[in-house]
Amino acid sequence: xxxxxxxxxxxxxxxxxxxxxxxxxxxxxxxxxxxxxxxxxxxxxxxxxxxxxxxxxxxxxxxxxxxxxxxxxxxxxxxxxxxxxxxxxxxxxxxxxxxxxxxxxxxxxxxxxxxxxxxxxxxxxxxxxxxxxxxxxxxxxxxxxxxx
Numbered sequence: 525x526x527x528x529x530x531x532x533x534x535x536x537x538x539x540x541x542x543x544x545x546x547x548x549x550x551x552x553x554x555x556x557x558x559x560x561x562x563x564x565x566x567x568x569x570x571x572x573x574x575x576x577x578x579x580x581x582x583x584x585x586x587x588x589x590x591x592x593x594x595x596x597x598x599x600x601x602x603x604x605x606x607x608x609x610x611x612x613x614x615x616x617x618x619x620x621x622x623x624x625x626x627x628x629x630x631x632x633x634x635x636x637x638x639x640x641x642x643x644x645x646x647x648x649x650x651x652x653x654x655x656x657x658x659x660x661x662x663x664x665x666x667x668x669x670x671x672x
Contacts, residue, residue, distance in 0.1 A: 537670040538663075543632050544625035546662040547646045551654045553578040556591060556613030560602050563594050563612050573659060574643040577612045590654055592616025593643055622647045623658060633663055 536545055553576040554563055566575050573596040579589065594616045602608075602615050609615075621644045623632045636644060646656040 535666055535670045538629060538666050541629040541666050541670060542625065543623050543627045543629060543646055543658055546629055546666050547625065547656040547658040548662065549656045551576050551590075551645065551657055553590070554594075554612050555579065556611065558612040560599065560610040560615065563615065564599055564603070567596065567599065573661070574618070574657065575612070576645065576654070576657075577616045579613070590620055590645055592620060593618040593641075593645070595642060618643065620645060622654075624649050625655070629663060629666060632658060636660065636663075 535541065552566055552570055552572055552574075554566060556577050556579045558577075563575055567573065575594050576590045577592040577594060579591045591613065594612050595618050598615045598617050601617075602610050618641050619639060621635060621639045621641050623635060623644050623646055625646055625648065632644060636642065642660045644658050645654045646658055647653065648655045
């Protein structure tokens with residue numbers, strides 16, 4: 525049985541929505557040396573499909589930057605095929621694609637399709653830092669509940 529959605533019905537239609545309307549604020553992350561089990565626990569505990577891999581960039585003066593995204597499919601692949609390095613830095617196969625909160629959701633969706641990714645990192649252009657994540661499921665929410 526499909527459970528009724530209990531979220532907000534006050535969402536704009538896809539044609540009028542921005543990334544800010546649909547994104548999840550905040551970003552769940554792990555270090556590049558996190559194990560497969562640690563990444564899996566973050567995903568399972570928070571019911572998410574991706575975790576950002578963060579690391580210190582020596583080129584950026586020791587600043588912490590997003591290096592990659594470990595998706596649920598990356599995790600599944602590593603869990604089933606047990607060869608190779610099983611740390612987050614090696615598991616992250618999805619390239620970093622970033623968007624800004626004011627970008628139209630249609631444009632962000634096109635960018636996701638163009639790069640073949642299911643998650644994009646939302647960057648605040650004023651501070652040039654990640655502030656959230658937008659997933660294909662977030663876009664599905666707008667399609668389902670956006671006002672026509």
